[in-house]
Amino acid sequence: MADIALPPQDISVVEGSYLENIGKHKGLAAWLLSTDHKRIGIMYTVMLFSFFSVGVVLGILLRLEMISPGGKLFPPEVYNALFTLHGVIMIFLFVIPGIPVTLGNFFLPLQIGAKDVAFPRLNLFSFYLYVIGSAVILTALFVNGLPDTGWTFYVPYSLRTTTGVTVAVFGVFIVGFSSILTGINFLTTIHRLRAPGMTWFKMPLFVWALYATSWVQIIATPVLAITLLLIVISRIFGIGIFSAAAGGDPVLYQHLFWIYSHPAVYIMILPPMGIVSEIIATFTRRTIFGYKAIAMSSLAIAFIGYLVWGHHMFVAGMSQQADMIFSFLTFIVAIPSGIKVFNWVASMYKGSIDPQPPFLFVMAFMVLFSIGGLSGLVLGSLATDVHLTATYFVVAHFHYIIFGGGVFIFFGALHYWLPKMFGRMYNKKIASWDILVMFIGFNLLYFPMFIMGYEGMPRRYFTYLPQFETLQHISIVGSWILVAGLIVMFVNLIHGAIKGPRVGPNPWGGTTLEWKTSSPPTHENFEEEPVVIHEPYYHEEALTR
């Protein structure tokens, strides 16, 4: 293996790591009251993956309902509750906060050579907003019977249903503010706290991705906040802002909802894209091809991503002119994504590739993200969308993008940075084989959905026609394989973090600043303030090749 090529490292136990308690608090309080960005990042990670596990269980049950036509497993109301909860938990509590609050919190200051984020106390406050908001959502959804609106809370149904929409929506509102405050914190951090010599174009690409993401967070989230607030007020006071009976326009709700929720897709996918750049640069021992193009395309995606929300509403009753404009803009947003994919592939050319687990995740990402992205174009064009909208095709499309693209890289990033976070290594052999298992499971689970959707299987139905039985069964088996892979992965990672063999500061030969400090980092991150001279992916040995 390539480990031999790495420089010898001091692997003695690190003194003064952030994992040791300092200050007046002891035990759990030393974590819960800490303003250290690293500890907050870890706390978020624990929270998020707890929610993720719940979401996965719900997803498995959703699939299981399809074991035979007719919905014999759960009654329809339970099925509605399952997909609503699966959506709300996965979207609002897992993928939207996602990488920024967990790994972003941990690695943004490290990558720019800072000691913490700009507003450490605000950071802790955001964390508690998130905790409170998610608690409100989860309890509210069960107050008045099972939730049944779907994660989009579309009017007029969300105004009419007697389930606990009011409080749930208010919970999402709180989580939204947590997201806004994190965005403000990160933007200020990136503007103000970069190490000496780190100019904008010497920032690692993950930092660029977080920068673009934070902009989307602070610009788009308030629109969702006000929209949800309007739902709350409409329900409490009976004001007919969106109700057609009072002259209101339900389509405007969808506009406002997607003005946020489409950019939110880029909140989910931009940070993973940044991490892909990091991993490729490290494991090809080569600088990234087209650094500036990738950095700028992050901003371009953030910007153009703001212009395409209408493609969720092609059949909602918008004007035809708007349909065409939004369809056109949707095709344009594919360009910066394409730029990134081509640059990543070009970066591997003539690199000395070291296929460690993080890199294998990137390989899986390339395939899944490309499938997801291209199927998105099918949905972006009007004529095909009319047939495919609200079918399994859409379900497959966004799972390929968000799960296959975003969350796979989330896993990859955990494999990449776990040695830095805990100073220990997981079992790499198990991890590598496990990626293959998850990749197979994933495709078995979701690819049949493209076919079923194309043949007319609508989403969110508790039952189906007998003709889909075989494909449904393949998909169910796929879900089991995927979950088996997930369980192995988490066990391997947790075991590695606690009991794995110790590693030095730079087990992968990475070039960005986080690899220049100890593993795990100390409370202050760096012994002395780093000074940046080279561009972020400067591999010395690459020059001698």
Added chain:
Amino acid sequence: MEQQTLTEHKGAPTSYGIYVLIWLALMALTAITAVVAGINLAAFTLVIALLIALVKSSLVVNVFMHVKYEDKIFKIFVAIAGGVLSVIFLLTFADVYFRR
């Protein structure tokens, strides 16, 4: 770029006089809006009222909120906010305008 301002170049405080002057202008503009609204200019009434509002808000942003004296980055922030607002309105009206 904004790094240069790390050494805080805090200028002299803005004089009371400028603020009072701006306040007078704002009051006058408010009076004008109220008066113009009385005259029937059909569709132009709203346009004029909004234009005056725009002038008033730019006075507040530039002087009261100090953007005029601040770093370039704050001007960029204001521009981004304006850009985003116009995009949202334009695209939503791509639908609403043709749907009445």
Added chain:
Amino acid sequence: MSEISLPESAKHTEHAGHPKKDVHGIKMGMWLFLMTELLLFSGMFLLYSAYRYFYTKEFHEAAMYTHTLFGTVNTMVLLTSSLTMALSITALEKGKKWLSVTFLSSTIALGLGFLVIKYAEWSTEIHEGIYPGSPMLFRHPRGFELFFAMYYLMTGLHGLHVLVGCGLLTVMLIFIVKGKITQEDSVRLEAAGLYWHLIDIIWIFLFPLFYLVN
């Protein structure tokens, strides 16, 4: 470009004594927050515009039921409060602590005055039978109810912001009196001032939209 130093504020609050503040960073954070506030209101402005476009005639007629006098007076109250806010910062920067306190107190007083007038206005209107779902609005065309729904929502949300602003400024007032905000360290007052001015700007746009369409 490269000869910069890391601002001290990056230190952990847990074990740092009294770190020097990154004044620029704090203002930046505030501006970014103001952008989110603006976007929050923009959602409602968007709704207003769309409905105004759908119900142009009804919106015109409904606007006649709002009280232009209340609106105009309130505009002037809020503009004046913005003036005293700015003056308060200048006074502090010139080292005149008690003048600053006086100006800041008048800002808070004007803000509360705004709310009192707003309350009187709403009560008058509700007394006249104008509120969402009222029988009086029911007799009018559909756009009327939407107009007043938007009216109560937008001025209500704005009023809430004024209330929060008053609270924030009161905290600042206490800080100045106690010497926690000083001539040398005035950035928190400045940040609070930015927030107050934004509230003013939003009202500047609400005013013509609800009071001046006749």
